[in-house]
Amino acid sequence: MKETKRQPERTCIGCRGVFKKDEVVRIVAGPAGFVIDYREKLPGRAAYVCPRIDCIRKALGKGNLSRSLNSKVSPPGEQEFISRLLASSAEKIKSLIVMAAKAGMLLSGYSAVHDGVEKGRVKALIFAADLSDGTREKIMAQEAAPKRQASFLTKDEIGALLNRELVGIIGITDNGFADAIFTETDRLKNLISGAK
Numbered sequence: 001m002k003e004t005k006r007q008p009e010r011t012c013i014g015c016r017g018v019f020k021k022d023e024v025v026r027i028v029a030g031p032a033g034f035v036i037d038y039r040e041k042l043p044g045r046a047a048y049v050c051p052r053i054d055c056i057r058k059a060l061g062k063g064n065l066s067r068s069l070n071s072k073v074s075p076p077g078e079q080e081f082i083s084r085l086l087a088s089s090a091e092k093i094k095s096l097i098v099m100a101a102k103a104g105m106l107l108s109g110y111s112a113v114h115d116g117v118e119k120g121r122v123k124a125l126i127f128a129a130d131l132s133d134g135t136r137e138k139i140m141a142q143e144a145a146p147k148r149q150a151s152f153l154t155k156d157e158i159g160a161l162l163n164r165e166l167v168g169i170i171g172i173t174d175n176g177f178a179d180a181i182f183t184e185t186d187r188l189k190n191l192i193s194g195a196k
């Protein structure tokens with residue numbers, strides 16, 4: 001993957017801060033209500049919000065969103081908005097995992113990942129949430145284990161993405177894919193911890 005180019009700046013309607021395009025979430029007004037345009041493909045007037053609970057709360061309150069988008073549709077509730085956002089983010093991570101696998105930049109399963117880490121090829125690790133602690137620790141104890149590690153999905157769900165049965169560990173061997181995936185998992189992390 002290519003390096004990210006200089007991006008246009010966007011103002012968050014929550015905190016009014018100015019951010020790079022990738023740091024904020026695009027929202028457009030569709031005929032049936034507000035749509036989180038996670039892939040940034042939809043046409044029309046858009047509003048932007050940081051994926052943080054404070055900003056989302058402000059953006060959804062007091063007709064902020066309706067005013068920014070010049071629309072009379074009422075905004076979704078906070079929890080509804082957050083769950084839609086998390087679902088979009090999870091979809092993006094899943095598609096990046098599939099793309100990395102297709103590009104031959106992903107190792108899966110204990111022995112392949114263990115071997116890849118040993119050879120210094122693994123840039124990021126993803127552990128299934130239901131992987132045993134022992135297995136995780138054996139991988140993490142390796143000297144060349146990358147710092148970027150996340151728990152995401154279950155063995156069943158990772159397996160389904162890769163057309164296999166159960167996959168408990170994957171190792172990403174390309175920095176571009178590792179960066180893209182971890183930009184997303186960090187976003188999720190902020191939202192989940194902020195929502196508590």
Ligand SMILES: [Zn+2]
Pocket residue numbers: 012013014015016017049050055
């Ligand atoms: Zn903000």
